[in-house]
Amino acid sequence: MTTFYLAVLVFSGLVLLAALSSALAFRFGAPLLLLFLGVGLLAGTDGFGIEFDNDALTFYVGSLALAVILFDSGFGTSFKTFKTSAAPALLLATAGVVATAGLVAVAAALILGFSLLEGFLLGAIVASTDAAAVFFLMRIGGIRVMDRVSATLEVESGINDPMAIFLTMTLVSILSMNETGVQEILPMLLHFVQEIGFGLLFGVVGGGLTVLIANRFSLNRGLAPILVLTAALLIFSATGAAGGSGFMAVYVAGLIAGNRHVRYVGSIRRFQEGMTWLAQIIMFLLLGLLATPRNFPEIFLPAFALALFLVFVARPAAVWLCLWKFNYRPRETNFIAWIGLRGAASILLAILPSLYGLENAGLIFNIVFVMVLVSLILQGWTLAPLARLLKLVQPRASGALEIVDIDLHENAKHELLVYRLAEGAPVLDGASIPRWAIPSLVVRDGLSMRYFYAGNLKAGDYLYLFVIPGMSYLLDQLFADPALAANAGEEPLLGTQVLLPDRPLKELRAIDPTVAIPAGIEDMRLADYMKQELGGKPIIADRLHLGPLALIVRDADAEHNITSIGVWRDAASERPEGPLRSLSRFFGRLRRRVRR
Structure with a gap:
């Protein structure tokens, strides 16, 4: 019992220290999750000397923590947000993850001498964007980026983990069996379809059952959050046991439940926010305790080179390839490319090679750990300043108290x-x-x-x-x-100019010649186009982005017909070009030429 009490004392003390370190993050704008990781490293074998080397326990606890985080991410995502960015986010979460992994595989083969399959495994481990890392850092930085950008990031980071997990599990299995033949490709694809299919099915059904449980069997406000959380973990475990992706299922279940009426939803959201923080702290503490920093110097330079390649080449290339046809502005694409932070999910996946007994398991874990540290430091500290530089921050001069x-x-x-x-x-x-x-x-x-x-x-x-x-x-x-x-970064509520709703779309080129109008509808009425794109029921202050322009509903009648349209042109487009702006314009011209 003495050992038990000491273990609880030490672990609860570390959790408390990690939670208190958040004050430093808010004070200095430091990446909060980096501090959580730092507490684990400080307490570990090369710090205060706590010996912890249980890979399996870390992976299982981390998986449960990740399931809690993904459920909360889905629960807080509205269907409107999901629909707004579903197509580009889905492409980023699938093709983008594969493209990133493939590019890192080539770099790993050149820098580390890995085989392409081992390099692809390393790439798959670091290919996904960490949802919690992104949104915790945005919250700490006090920024709120434009709707389309934040929606894309929110949905992508919520659904790209299943793809990375599937790739990692598949590659680890192949490498552990030394089977790399073409005959393995078809079973892999079928297994992937099964995982995603079961994940979607269990997620949809589980989300409906979660709502039913919360509304029918929640006798008091205090019990409701417990019922919802246990339902989420039940969905996660049942899907995994059936051969599906539990992470996909738990995110979809959260998305379904969060967009339905649920009793005591306020209490549920507050409880889940606290559980998400606790899950992040526990996951990063365990991962920090598991690491052995004394082994980092020998692999630091190649790991640092791979991290820079991932940040400046692999992620941007994958993002540009996935988003070039979705009419994102270059600065929006640049920000999405830069914000692809790596976090606990990547370190968690880096444990799998050890569990399967792969030859370079320790090397892969250390490399991934260093890459995550570089990502959190380099991208985490520059996230808020870059958002402001690119004029993507929503006006928050006097937000809701x-x-x-x-x-x-x-x-x-x-x-x-x-x-x-x-x-x-x-x-x-x-x-x-x-x-x-x-x-x-x-x-x-x-x-x-x-x-x-x-x-x-x-x-x-x-x-x-x-x-x-x-x-x-x-x-x-x-x-x-x-x-x-009154600053140039703020977008007026109803725009700065007024357009007649009967005018054709092609007249927008008189405001900005660079605006890209979809082919075949140049003569369509502005009001009809906006009503169509806004789902048929526009209301005042609804807005639609078309290249550098934002079209805004200034007024609409009882039948949802738009009677007045405002327009806002991004003031940044009129400013002198700096190096970053010139690069953005170059990629924008290149994208338009590829389209033609």
């Missing part, structure tokens, strides 16, 4: 926001609040009153609004000090 968790009946979808009105805010001067934002309550001088009885809004008021999820950032500038909001 709080998002209040509420449980609405059935399929109602709104979130409750709290704003504090700044002196001189546009809404105080008569700017209209969009109809999809419903003011409910005003708190003035410590007293609460209904919005319709509060009279004219005043500076310092706290305003509570019900808002459609995902639209809140567009309200920020209404309640901000205009002096803070």
Whole structure:
């Protein structure tokens, strides 16, 4: 029992130290997950001397932690976000992972002398973007990038792990059996189809059952999060036991459940956020304890060279190949390419060669560990500055003070926001609040009153609004000090110019000659095109990106016919070109030539 108490004391102390280190991350903008990993390294065999070498335990615990993270990622992704970026994100998560792995395989063969199959294994291990690393770093950096970019990253990082895991498991199995013949290709493909198919099937069914369990058997608010979490782990384990991808299933289940009405959803989200943090801390601590830094110097230079190749060549090339036909702006593609951070998932997969007894297992683990460290340091510390440099940050001069968790009946979808009105805010001067934002309550001088009885809004008021999820950032500038909001990086709520809805699409070239209009519809009415692309029911402040232009619904009638259109042209396109902008424009011209 003394040993047990000591083990619990040490591990809980490490978890507490890792959690407290988050203060450093928020203070200095450091990659938070790097600090978690650093605590594990500091406590490990080459630090304070804790001996830990249980590869199997680390892999199994890490897999469960990753399942919890993926379920939470899916639970927090709206169908609108998923639909917006499903095609490019799916391509990045499949073809992009394979392309990245293939390019790293060639580099590993040249730098390390690996066979192409061993190099491909190394590439598969580091090919996926770590979802938690990306969004934790964006949260710490205080940035919120443009919708299309964040949606693509969110969906890609949520669904690319199954592809990387499948490739790694398959290659490890082949290398362990020394079977590399062509006859193995067909069984591999069939196994992949089975994993993805079962993953989707179990995920859809499991997501529906999760909603049923949460709504029918949740007797109190405290029990609901436990039921949902255990249902997620049940889906993960049942899918894996049936021969499917448990990681795919648990993400899909989270996506299904998160977009349905679930009782006590506020409590569930708060609980899952805490569990996700705990899963990240435990996973990175164990991975840090497992590492032996004294072995890093002998492989540091080749691992560092591979990390640079992955960051500057393999990932950007794969991203450009996957996104060139989706009309992303060059700076958006550049940011997506740069933000491909590697994290715990890659280190976790690097344990598999050891479990299968491969010859270069230790070498592969150490190389991957160094590559993840380089990625977290190089990309993690520059993520926020690059987003601002590329003008991809959403206006946040005066964002919501709080998002209040509420449980609405059935399929109602709104979130409750709290704003504090700044002196001189546009809404105080008569700017209209969009109809999809419903003011409910005003708190003035410590007293609460209904919005319709509060009279004219005043500076310092706290305003509570019900808002459609995902639209809140567009309200920020209404309640901000205009002096803070007046910078070139902010996009006006309803645009700076007004277009007639009956005009043809081709007239957009008068605003920007570089805008790419889909062939065959140049004479289509602007209003009809926007209504079609926005799903048939546009509302005020809905926006549609077309190259450098953002087309915005300024007004619509009861039948959802657009009666006024605003347009916003990215001010960055008028600025003098720097080296990065010149490179972006070069790739943009190259992409258009390839299309023609």
